[in-house]
Amino acid sequence: MKITVIGLGHVGAVAAAGFASVGHDVLGIDIDPSRILALQRGEPFLYEPGLQPMVQAGVRRGSLRFAHRDEAADPLGDMAIIATGTPPTSSGAADLRQVRSALDWIKSKEPRRLVLVMKSTVPPGTGRRIIEDDLRDVPISYVSVPEFLREGRAVADWSFPDRIVVGSDPSDLASLDLVKRAHAGIAAPFMFTDVTSAEMIKYASNAFLATRISFINEIAALCDSVGASVDAVSEALAMDSRTGHRIFAGVGYGGSCFPKDVRALDHVALTSGVEVELLRSVINVNNRQRLLPLHALRRRFGGSLSRLRVAVLGLAFKPNTDDVREAPSLDLIEALVSEGAEVCAYDPQASETARERLPENVRLASHPLDAASQAQAAVILTEWDQIVSADWQSIAQRMMPPKFVFDGRNALDKPQMLRLGFAYLGVGRGGATESTIE
Numbered sequence: 001m002k003i004t005v006i007g008l009g010h011v012g013a014v015a016a017a018g019f020a021s022v023g024h025d026v027l028g029i030d031i032d033p034s035r036i037l038a039l040q041r042g043e044p045f046l047y048e049p050g051l052q053p054m055v056q057a058g059v060r061r062g063s064l065r066f067a068h069r070d071e072a073a074d075p076l077g078d079m080a081i082i083a084t085g086t087p088p089t090s091s092g093a094a095d096l097r098q099v100r101s102a103l104d105w106i107k108s109k110e111p112r113r114l115v116l117v118m119k120s121t122v123p124p125g126t127g128r129r130i131i132e133d134d135l136r137d138v139p140i141s142y143v144s145v146p147e148f149l150r151e152g153r154a155v156a157d158w159s160f161p162d163r164i165v166v167g168s169d170p171s172d173l174a175s176l177d178l179v180k181r182a183h184a185g186i187a188a189p190f191m192f193t194d195v196t197s198a199e200m201i202k203y204a205s206n207a208f209l210a211t212r213i214s215f216i217n218e219i220a221a222l223c224d225s226v227g228a229s230v231d232a233v234s235e236a237l238a239m240d241s242r243t244g245h246r247i248f249a250g251v252g253y254g255g256s257c258f259p260k261d262v263r264a265l266d267h268v269a270l271t272s273g274v275e276v277e278l279l280r281s282v283i284n285v286n287n288r289q290r291l292l293p294l295h296a297l298r299r300r301f302g303g304s305l306s307r308l309r310v311a312v313l314g315l316a317f318k319p320n321t322d323d324v325r326e327a328p329s330l331d332l333i334e335a336l337v338s339e340g341a342e343v344c345a346y347d348p349q350a351s352e353t354a355r356e357r358l359p360e361n362v363r364l365a366s367h368p369l370d371a372a373s374q375a376q377a378a379v380i381l382t383e384w385d386q387i388v389s390a391d392w393q394s395i396a397q398r399m400m401p402p403k404f405v406f407d408g409r410n411a412l413d414k415p416q417m418l419r420l421g422f423a424y425l426g427v428g429r430g431g432a433t434e435s436t437i438e
């Protein structure tokens with residue numbers, strides 16, 4: 001099957017390489033010439049474990065090609081997938097300009113019959129409007145197939161998703177059949193529904209995960225105040241089949257999806273006149289969490305952070321990605337620098353992507369030990385293996401008193417850190433007891 005993927009970011013690049021890997025003939029389109037060049041060379045411009053070999057294999061076989069939108073001469077084939085970005089506007093609404101531009105391009109390009117698959121996350125109701133307004137007089141069928149992959153595990157999630165949600169007109173059997181055949185080779189159950197429900201499923205998934213994070217963070221705040229351990233609480237919750245898999249307390253969610261999608265859903269509610277108190281609270285709790293390290297440092301160092309040397313360990317919003325969109329590190333570092341602290345940061349992959357968004361006087365280290373050297377405080381914001389399994393004994397020797405460590409991901413072993421002489425503080429880890437399971 002011939003498939004065109006429009007928009008080659010975290011989702012589109014993985015989708016293009018993924019469809020090529022199961023035997024389709026894929027053309028990837030973007031408007032960013034540097035992204036196209038990098039992909040043509042088999043060197044994805046983003047760090048995602050497993051993506052590079054998958055792109056290289058497709059390019060080598062000739063089943064995966066890339067072209068700039070203005071230079072793409074080929075017809076689009078059987079299926080065109082929109083995977084462009086839907087960033088937030090200042091009001092919180094999803095900005096659909098990239099989607100609209102991709103849609104206009106498809107229409108200008110392809111007068112033949114075609115199935116248009118929307119993979120970008122668009123607010124509920126968008127697909128229905130596109131069908132009614134934009135596709136009324138053209139032979140293009142519209143199917144919503146939202147994407148659920150996680151950055152840092154995108155290739156594995158692509159190959160083994162929990163489910164493939166397909167939203168369409170149920171009477172359009174030809175399009176449904178095409179979508180099913182495109183996904184043959186991916187072992188996952190299909191869930192068929194209408195377009196607007198598929199769009200809502202995507203938002204509800206992200207909003208629910210964000211809610212769980214804000215919930216455990218609120219419990220963590222209570223744990224700190226009563227002297228309980230949120231580690232024990234969340235571990236026990238995860239053993240109850242009704243409450244779901246384990247979730248960790250910390251400095252809150254970030255990244256390109258959760259913050260923007262929860263805000264976009266809140267905006268949908270606002271414009272529909274529906275009260276959504278829970279979503280508002282989820283956003284507020286998360287905003288509060290992101291400030292925890294700053295408050296902890298101010299408390300520990302008597303209010304003034306001037307000339308305080310702080311190591312920030314982790315810039316990416318999560319491990320195994322170089323994505324820093326809405327990463328807690330950016331806000332924290334900006335606040336620290338504006339209060340006069342001297343910041344040295346370390347991240348195994350995201351230093352380059354973060355550089356242009358950081359104040360100029362922030363130093364970047366190539367090793368956690370270098371970042372922490374001579375620092376009075378260290379803040380862990382991303383639970384990379386390179387940070388969690390760093391040589392903390394050597395870090396203790398290199399840091400200056402009081403060797404304050406704020407573990408914003410509860411990733412380190414608290415008793416061990418105390419033994420090594422750190423003044424250690426986690427999130428909701430005020431309890432003295434350690435839990436054991438037999």
Ligand SMILES: NC(=O)c1ccc[n+]([C@@H]2O[C@H](COP(=O)([O-])OP(=O)(O)OC[C@H]3O[C@@H](n4cnc5c(N)ncnc54)[C@H](O)[C@@H]3O)[C@@H](O)[C@H]2O)c1
Binds near residue numbers: 007008011120122
């Ligand atoms: N990043 C994730 O983990 C993730 C997961 C699930 C769903 N999503 C959703 O998928 C969509 C894409 O996300 P992303 O993170 O890959 O975005 P991204 O910003 O990383 O990539 C978007 C790409 O689209 C290109 N583009 C913009 N306008 C274009 C146009 N008119 N024609 C061709 N290309 C164009 C950009 O140059 C860029 O390469 C978003 O709606 C997002 O919410 C993202």
